[in-house]
Amino acid sequence: MMSVQSESSAEPLIRVERLCKIYSLESGVNGTVNSQVLYDVSLSINRGEFVAIMGHSGSGKSTLMNLLGCLDTPTSGHYWLAGRDVASLSEKELASVRNHNLGFVFQGFNLLKRMTALDNVATPLLYAGVSRAESRQRAQELLQQTGLGKFSEYQPNQLSGGQQQRVAISRALVNNPQLILADEPTGNLDTQTSGEIMGVFKRLNREKGITIVLVTHEDDIAAYASRLVRLKDGRVIHDSKVDS
Amino acid sequence: MLGMIIGVAAVVLMLSIGQGAQTTVNQAIASMGSNLFIVLPGATSSGAMRQTSGSVQTLTLGDAQAVASLPSIKAVAPIITGTAQLNFGANNWSTVVTGVTPDYFRVRNWDTEDGEVFTDTDFRSAARVVVLGQVTAKNLFGDEDPTGKTIRIKKSPFIVTGVLAAKGQSLDGRDQDDNVFIPLTTGQRQVFGSQFPGTIRFMMVQGKSPEVMEGAESEINQLLRQRHRLAEGMDSDFTVRNMAALAAVATGAAKVMSLMLGAIASVSLLVGGIGIMNIMLVSVTERTREIGIRMAIGANRRAILTQFLLEALVICILGGLAGVALGIGGAWAVSRAADMVVVITFGMVGLAFFFASAVGIFFGFYPAKKAAALRPVEALRYE
Structure with a gap:
């Protein structure tokens, strides 16, 4: 097992130590059945990195993403995000972290139906307490940057998959997060569109220095990243830098 | 939504009907006159048999005049009644003929x-003059103006001096406008032959103010x-009846009725609220x-709670608006179809609306709480 030492002495953006996750399932016959998905995962990711997490189904990569995204809490272990111990944060503070520090991009896009692309992008700003007019203006700018300026009044079901994912990326970026977590963002897209979306991520990483953590099981998608982490049965089995 | 509409409509409708009934009763009481006693003769015993009041005619015009001289009494109206056949031209009508003094109208x-x-x-002078009630005037004269015409009561001619304003139903349901009034003296001497000349059927006595009523009795x-x-x-x-006490009882009964109608309507509003809760849970x-x-993307529990609570509230307010409209329409339809008095006040509409909102918040709270309590990962994974 290889590991990459952080190049700078500064606090890494993500530091995870001996993270475990056990799901307890209620079973009618046997009472509670425990199933462990993550075993002592330790990882640290610096600012500006572009990390791809790979693994087969059931390897625990999505669970790891949920923990990194503060959507779930670990059974044991520690997680520091930008130096803050996530376990010590309240529900309200976690919501604020998701709002300000993180941006999510999902495989299924997860846009809000019955809302226009513009409103979808503006929603995180509303939760952050930004005024309606200001958030709409900022949302429009972001849609413009991702090449969707003309589609701001469209609803998600009127847009193609690639366009929907661009809307989702705009939404993830709207609060200027340091970190973007992308869970198989190209899983529902064809090869060409996948390439375009990955291009967007690459540019965000290069030009704006946004840290990106990406889950995928496709090698050519992982190739866009600068670091590759492999998971197998809940353990990190490989961690290396790649040249791009 | 439908539950809410029906609930609010029911509240508005029931309250307006209840209020209408109260108004009807109050009008009937006011039409009777204020601070009234009714003095009835009778309630005597003949041997061991006690007779109903009015079975013997023990009150006289002299009694009435004596009562009128009491300091706490404002006016006394002695009354005799009977039924008679009336004729005007080819029309005839049988109705109650009441012999009164001019004080009666006051x-x-x-x-x-x-x-x-x-x-x-x-x-x-026991003149042959008559004042007609509205219904009688219509039945005898149709559209003609009766004033100054001559009608026949039991074949004797009477000159019509005037027609009274409509007064509607009395508390016991009689039509007070189907009536004619002649001077008491004329009645005693010329229309109804009496066994005991000078007796009267009963008298109405008006006290000077509500305060003196008890002493006056x-x-x-x-x-x-x-x-x-x-x-x-x-x-x-004889029997003295204080009509003010009777009026209080009637008003009380009407109040109880409108309260009960309101309570029934509230139940349907409650059912509507539970309907809203179900919709919100789904x-x-x-x-x-x-x-x-x-x-x-950063909503905290409070934001989710607020969102769902607001949605429940909006449903209730929209439902409330539609319900108020439906309730007013229904009240109007009832008043047209059943010829009932309905009264819609701003207050009752406000009340129904207020309750609709309260129900919205109350029944919206549980689903909203449930939504806010979801864990992010599980909610995201939900298909």
Whole structure:
């Protein structure tokens, strides 16, 4: 097992130590059945990195993403995000972290139906307490940057998959997060569109220095990243830098 | 939503009907005249048999005049009644003929719509003059103007001096407008032959103010017992009824009825509220994923709670608006179809609306709480 030492002495953006996750399932016959998905995962990711997490189904990569995204809490272990111990944060503070520090991009896009692309992008700003007019203006700018300026009044079901994912990326970026977590963002897209979306991520990483953590099981998608982490049965089995 | 509409509509409708009934009762009471006693003769015993009041005619015009001289009494209207056949041209009509003094119209606050009531002179001279009630006037004259015409009562000619304003139903449901009034003296001497000349059927006595009513009641009792020479311990041969007390009972009954209608309507509003809760619970389940997405992009529990609570409130307010409209429409339809008095006040509409909102918040709270309590990962994974 290889590991990459952080190049700078500064606090890494993500530091995870001996993270475990056990799901307890209620079973009618046997009472509670425990199933462990993550075993002592330790990882640290610096600012500006572009990390791809790979693994087969059931390897625990999505669970790891949920923990990194503060959507779930670990059974044991520690997680520091930008130096803050996530376990010590309240529900309200976690919501604020998701709002300000993180941006999510999902495989299924997860846009809000019955809302226009513009409103979808503006929603995180509303939760952050930004005024309606200001958030709409900022949302429009972001849609413009991702090449969707003309589609701001469209609803998600009127847009193609690639366009929907661009809307989702705009939404993830709207609060200027340091970190973007992308869970198989190209899983529902064809090869060409996948390439375009990955291009967007690459540019965000290069030009704006946004840290990106990406889950995928496709090698050519992982190739866009600068670091590759492999998971197998809940353990990190490989961690290396790649040249791009 | 439908539950809410029906609930609010029911509240508005029931309240307006209840209020209408109360108004009807109040009008009936006001139409009777204020601070009234009714003094009835009778309630005597003949042997061991006790007779109903009015079975013997023990009150006289003299009694009435004596009562009128009491200091706490404003006016006295002695009354005799009977039924008679009336004719005008080819039309005839059988109705109640009431013999009264001119004071009667003052006691009952009853004005003429056309012409005048008869005068004290007519009363003293036992003139053949008559004042018609609205219904009787219509039945005898149709669209013609009766004032100054001559009708026949039991074949004797009477000149119509005027037509009274409409007064509607009395508390016991009689039509007070199907009636004619002639001077008491004329009635006694010429229309109804009486066994005991000078007796009257009953009298209405008006007190000077609500405060003197209780004292006046015992004064009347005392005076009449004295005039009738009743020894201590003997039953009175007359009855004094305080109509103010009766009015209070009737008003109370109407109040209880409108309260009960309101209570029934509130139950339907409650059922509507439970309907809203169900809809919101389904909505929370259907939109679990949406809640997950919102949490992932930074909504905290409070924001989710507020969102669902607001949605419930909006449903209730919209339902409330539609319900108020439906309730007012329904009240109008009821008043048209059943010829009932309905009263819609701003207050009751406000009340129904207020309750609709309260129900919205109350029943919206549980589903909203449930939505806010979802864990982000689980909500996101929900299909």
